[in-house]
Amino acid sequence: MAALLEVVGVSKRFSGLKAVEQVSFNVPEGEIVGLIGPNGAGKTTCFNLIAGVQRPDQGVIKLGGARIDGWRPDQICRAGLARTFQLVKPFAGLTVMENVIVGALNRTNSVRAAQQISGRVIQQLGLEGKRDQRAASLTLPDRKRLEVARALATAPRILLLDEVMAGLRPTETDHMVALFQDLNQRLGLTILMIEHVMRAVMALSRQIVVLHHGQVIAAGAPEAVTRDPAVLECYLGEDAL
């Protein structure tokens, strides 16, 4: 079976700097894949290329078999790919509920239906007590949750998470991990996650792709990848295991 998301030979350079070079990997339907690598490895650029914020110089990106490279972010979202931003971008002046409704309207014209979807998603993310607060008044962990809630409300086939665990307490991380596990198992949601919190990466990912200097240096099962000498050298350090 073809992968839900296919990235084939994708490159992007910013005026001479090769941010991403010949990157290829697949995210099979129903899988959770972790994208890791040191700072500046090109992970977020990868996300931006997949989500349509930037256009790759080379390579092909396919979602469900259809080429999406060159599409606009809103078209890609409607095609079933939702993403969160590492630097959260809440609609600060709107309430939590209103924020999520914007996402839910991706799949329905009816505001009433969008409200119902949003109510459910807000509950899943544990934000129900803050429904009517302005997003501007939320703490950083809550803003991260809101990012996830909005993306989930668009009813995606694949969810791209950009460091949503950063800044969360360990118990909150566990809660988030449990949520994604549940969404993955119950609804078959496919997830591609950039994450530095190894505790979350190891718990969730069935497959890990390691980027370094814009290139894929390792890919495979988490246990194998974390023992890969190249990965240890560039990223985890000698004493990591």
Place this chain on the structure above:
Amino acid sequence: MRERLLEGVPRQGVILLSALLAVLLLVPAVASDYLLTVGILILYFAYVGQAWNLMMGYAGQLSLGHALYVGLGAYAAAALYVHFGVTPWIGLWAGMAIAAAAGGGIGYLAFRFGVAGVYFAILTIAFAEFARLGFDHWPWVGGSAGLFLPVANFANNDLVNLRGSPTMFYYVMLTMTAAAFVLCHALLRSRAGYYWLAIRESPEAAQALGVDLFRYRMYVVVLSAAMTSLGGVVFAFYYNNLFPEQVFHISRSIELILAPIIGGIGTLFGPLIGAFLLTTLAEALGEAVRAVGIDVPGVKQVFYGVCLLLVVMFLPDGVWPPLAKALKLDRRSADRSSER
């Protein structure tokens, strides 16, 4: 329909709105001619302010050239009436179409080529200026010498040709202002309304959530332009004369955005309250300086400026948001108090 319109409106809000509408309906019965003309001015600014607010307050697109749409509506309807005897009720469609096309053209240029923020605002000023200069040199609409409508006969109210007394214009403006209010209320609770707010708050995040930025920005510009042009139609038939230097002048564009700014940008009541406060303030200041005997040219404007300054300093969100909170009409505080 009624339930849907009133959905989410606090009870006090319904009562207040009904009372307000009743008072406004009764004004011509008790007000003097002078007060009635002040009332028409208030409603005019509330109406065009609401139209501008749609674009800036909700979708975050700053236009400083809305006089363009007022002027296009005014000139289209007036020229059709003067030259061909076309009733303004048909002329207004021409005005709306031309204004919508102009708004769409400006929007297309700006949004296709990524002109945003202050640069977008400058673009809107530029087009209003083009129109001012163009109309100045267009003989068919009177050029700089102006376009004049036959002076109204106050004795008969001819609604078909919009010729008549201030009372008739008052009710026409009141209908338009109320309709604009209801329309904006409905839009805010629609998908487009949510998308506009999202675009205002963060275009990138909105786009990532499936919002077609270009399309929804175009919608709001075209809609705001068409609505504003209707104000221009009434303006033309009320004043009976149009001069490009006045109609398209940038001071007109600024004048019509003051009400929503003072009243509260991005609120439904802001343009109404702002228009009421500013117009009555300007009129009252005129009376006051005459009464005190310091009616030197410019004094009124200085006081007016000071008042605006004070409002902006002490009520940066405008008059309405704190007022709404005090009256417990603020939807969010109402929601929260009902939870406890």
